[in-house]
Amino acid sequence: MNLDNKLAPTFPSERYQSLDLLRGLAVLGILIMNIQSFSMIQAAYVNPNAYGDFTGLNKIVWILSHVFADQKFMTIFSILFGAGIILFTQRAEAKGFKATRLHYRRTFWLLVIGLAHAHLLWHGDILVPYALCAFVVFLFRKKKPKTLFTIGIIFISVSSIIYILLGWSIQFWPPESIQETMVSWKPEIEIVAKELSDFRGSWFEQMNQRVPTAILFETFLFLIWSFWRAGGLMLVGMALFKWGILTAERANDFYKKRLLIGLIVGLAIIVLGLAIHFDKEFKMEYSFFIGSQLNYWGSLFLSFAYICIIMLLSKRKIKNRIIRSLEGVGRTAFSNYLLQTLICTTIFYGHGFGFFGKVEREIQILIVIAVWIFQIILTNIWLRYFRFGPVEWLWRSLTYWKIQPIKL
Secondary structure, three states: OOHHHHOOOOOHHHOOHHHHHHHHHHHHHOHHHHHHHHHOOOHHHHOOOOOOOOOHHHHHHHHHHHHHOOOHHHHHHHHHHHHHHHHHHHHHHHOOOOHHHHHHHHHHHHHHHHHHHHHHOOOOOOHHHHHHHHHHHHHHOOOOHHHHHHHHHHHHHHHHHHHHHHHHHHHHOOHHHHHHHHHHHOOOHHHHHHHHHHHOOOHHHHHHHHHHHHHHHHOHHHHHHHHHHHHHHHHHHHHHHHOOOOOOOOOHHHHHHHHHHHHHHHHHHHHHHHHHHHHOOOOHHHHOOHHHHHHHHHHHHHHHHHHHHHHHHHHOOOOOHHHHHHHHHHHOHHHHHHHHHHHHHHHHOOOOOOOOOOOOHHHHHHHHHHHHHHHHHHHHHHOOOEOOOHHHHHHHHHHHOOOOOOEO
């Protein structure tokens, strides 16, 4: 067999529809939360009282986003990334190759793209933490599903324990440490003004905010949060893939029962957490650490409910326009994720229209819908002529160290 043929990447006819549908849902859904980071000061992402109006429709939009989107689509993305590692390595090994070299080369280039994305375009990047996690979780890939799932839950629990301990220990903190944390939760007017000015400025001026924040996300926050959360979910994703759950191989009743459990348990935990936030008036001492944990865990149940919905749709083998569009966005998820950054930074940052800090949440959600429509239309046109998205093609070519065919 020709070496190049053996190393050829997966073509559309070989793909799992269920995985593409999930990726499409995740990449579109994640913008519901990311729009807040693109358009408002960093503190507004975790504290709705930190900036902007928090009454009327703006409040309703935030509540709905928090309940149905916050951490839900990121969870699905992380699960899919873990499943993707298993799928990629299985196919490589089935062709007679050791997958290790290909995986680490693939992950290295993901890290390079992620670093460029985070430091040159948008500090909220998820590619860098995913790449760093992938270097580690790959080592577990041959474990049994039950072992992967157990280790994954342990990983996820570590970050939760850290946050609970931080929240409990506030009572012992020196005043200066509490004040420093308060600045992150609800920054003073001068700090807000500086962030607004920088992001409304030139690309070089934006670097004053982007680079330090990106480094913070890639170091401290990675060690206490994203490594454990994302890495744990990747391990869970490996288990779910091996169990056939993510490939719609289980019976309808399996998904229906877990859909119901996920909705009831997930919404109950998340809504309870939300009620306590409002009762505590979003005070930093509670909401920043301990208060965040109800959504942290509740999002796992609700995310799995979303997965079950997609699996049920996939099993019905529906091929209407909506399903085909969602599947197409999923096939080009990497490109569409970066496209969202290009669109939103152009809208909100100073090198574009400079609307940073000027758009309330009720308008942000309309922009999200407009971006979705644009991406779906563009993706449908693109896939009429090409096998992969442009970034997927680049990543594949770098992984296999050979230019891959892209035209249909």
